[in-house]
Every structure is written in C-alpha cells, then in structure tokens.
Amino acid sequence: MIFIVASLCLQIVCAVHVIRSGRNQIWLLFIFLFSLLGCFAYLVLEVLPQHWNNRHLRTARAQVAVKVDPERAVRDAERSLDLAETAANYIALGDAQAGRHRYAEAEAAYRKALSLGPGNDWGTQVKLAAVLFERGESAEALRLLDAAPELPRGSEWDRRALLRARILADLGRSAEARALFEDLVERIAGEEARCHYAAFLLQQSDTYRAQAVLEEVERRARRMDRTQRAAQAEMYRWADERLAELRKA
Incomplete structure (x- = not known):
C-alpha cells in the first residue's frame, strides 16, 4: 500500500513538473501509463540533461571522479603521449602530475614540452616556475617568472x-x-x-x-x-x- 501511494505521489510530482515547465505533454501519457518506469525515463531524458552543465554539478562530478579514479588524468595524458609526443600532450601530462603533487614528474614533462615547442611558451614556463617553487627551488622559479613578458x-x-x-x-x-x-x-x-x-x-x-x-x-x-x-x-x-x-x- 505504501509503495502504491509513493508511486502515485511521484507520478503527480512529475506530471506537475511537465505542465509547469511547458514540456511535451506526451510525457504525461508515459508517466501515468508506465508508473515508476515512466517517471524514471522522464527524469533521465528530460530533467537531468537540463542541469548537466550546471557549474555546481560539474564541480561535484569532477570531485567524485577524482576520488573514484585519481589517476585517470595521468593515464589519459600518458595514452595521448603514446599516440603523439607533442608539446601539448607533455603539458597535459605535467598538469596531471602537478595535480597529484608529483612535482618532479611535472617538472620533467614541462621541460620536455618547452624543448619541443616553438619557443616563448610563457604559459608553460610559468607552470614550470610553479612546480619548481613547490620543490623548494624558489630562486630558479623567480628567475623564470622574471623572464616572462x-x-x-x-x-x-x-x-x-x-x-x-x-x-x-x-x-x-x-x-x-x-x-x-x-x-x-x-x-x-x-x-x-x-x-x-x-x-x-x-x-x-x-x-x-x-x-x-x-x-x-x-x-x-x-x-x-x-x-x-x-x-x-x-x-x-x-x-x-x-x-x-x-x-x-
């Protein structure tokens, strides 16, 4: 009995949302015909996509992803390097390693990117300065910053x-x-x-x-x-x- 009441309440809530939000009212048929399955389909296909690009939701998803698989960014960058050893891919690896507080590895990646690039890549040079500072090499970090325009x-x-x-x-x-x-x-x-x-x-x-x-x-x-x-x-x-x-x- 409780399940039936809860199901009916959810259907009513979804139906009201359909009407107030101006969505295609064919959803009302699905909601009342298929009960919980119709409500689930409405939420997944209509409601969630609207909020998927919300800034706070993106932040929450990113936090969950890092906790669940903290090495994903590093693996993705390494896979990209396996395909092409470009400056951009080394920069991505440096960013991923710096995000994991592996500053020695990040330094190596940024230096490799700078050696492959056309020169005057001040953005990567500043990133290198940041990881050098984290490694306790503040004098060298300041020299790199001073060299940037x-x-x-x-x-x-x-x-x-x-x-x-x-x-x-x-x-x-x-x-x-x-x-x-x-x-x-x-x-x-x-x-x-x-x-x-x-x-x-x-x-x-x-x-x-x-x-x-x-x-x-x-x-x-x-x-x-x-x-x-x-x-x-x-x-x-x-x-x-x-x-x-x-x-x-």
Whole structure:
C-alpha cells in the first residue's frame, strides 16, 4: 500500500513538473501509463540533461571522479603521449602530475614540452616556475617568472603575481611579498590569495593581521554553498583551524 501511494505521489510530482515547465505533454501519457518506469525515463531524458552543465554539478562530478579514479588524468595524458609526443600532450601530462603533487614528474614533462615547442611558451614556463617553487627551488622559479613578458592587469597577471608573492616570501623578501599580497587580496576572486597571505602573516608572527584576514575568509565562506566550499575543502579546513587557534590565544 505504501509503495502504491509513493508511486502515485511521484507520478503527480512529475506530471506537475511537465505542465509547469511547458514540456511535451506526451510525457504525461508515459508517466501515468508506465508508473515508476515512466517517471524514471522522464527524469533521465528530460530533467537531468537540463542541469548537466550546471557549474555546481560539474564541480561535484569532477570531485567524485577524482576520488573514484585519481589517476585517470595521468593515464589519459600518458595514452595521448603514446599516440603523439607533442608539446601539448607533455603539458597535459605535467598538469596531471602537478595535480597529484608529483612535482618532479611535472617538472620533467614541462621541460620536455618547452624543448619541443616553438619557443616563448610563457604559459608553460610559468607552470614550470610553479612546480619548481613547490620543490623548494624558489630562486630558479623567480628567475623564470622574471623572464616572462609583463602582462596587462587581469586574471593571468593576478595568478602570476600570487605565485611571485609566495616565492618572495619563501626567499625571505618579506616586505615585497607583503606589499604584493596586500594588493592581491583586494582584487582576486576567491579565497586562495587570502589563505596564502594569512599563512605568510603567521610565519611573520603578525597574528593580529592574520586573524583579520582569516575572519574575512570565514565571512565570505558563509555566503558559499556546500559545493563551492567542497572544491577547496582542505584550504577552508586549514583556515578554520588556524582561526580557531588564534581566537583561543
């Protein structure tokens, strides 16, 4: 009896959705004629495709894919290289290895791409600088960044500037790093720059400013939905933990 009632309720919900959304009303026949099977077909063929390209849904799918098969991007890049050893395929392999935090392998792939390319591939050179920084080779990373041509202000300039600020901090050029961080946190969308700045401030023992920055991260995070936060869950967890420690001190 409960199953029949639940089935009827689902049919009514689907039928109302068909009418309100203006879909082909032939679906009403399928829904009421085939019961649950008709509802399932309607949801799969009509409702889900409409939302399949939703940004939040794409993010969720990507997160699930990484958890289920974290090596897929690496395997795909390696298969592409088996077919053709091109600069683009080596860059894809470098991106996949960097995503798995295998910076030595990523460095090798990016260097190979640069050797195969026509030259002046500044985008790949910046990626190489990023993995060199992660490997602790900050001086070489800064040299590569300095060799890249100056860009107009925009998202790519901001991305490079954030990397530069982190490198400068690692090299002990604290005043330069702080000035660059202060500029970036006012302009870059998202909280990555603020979290890196807070980490730098904590290293400098400037707990007052670090707490203010982390509280801003907390305020902004409250406006996000769960999917948006999940995309950088580890970063937000770190921020929450550091802020809790500062508030206890």
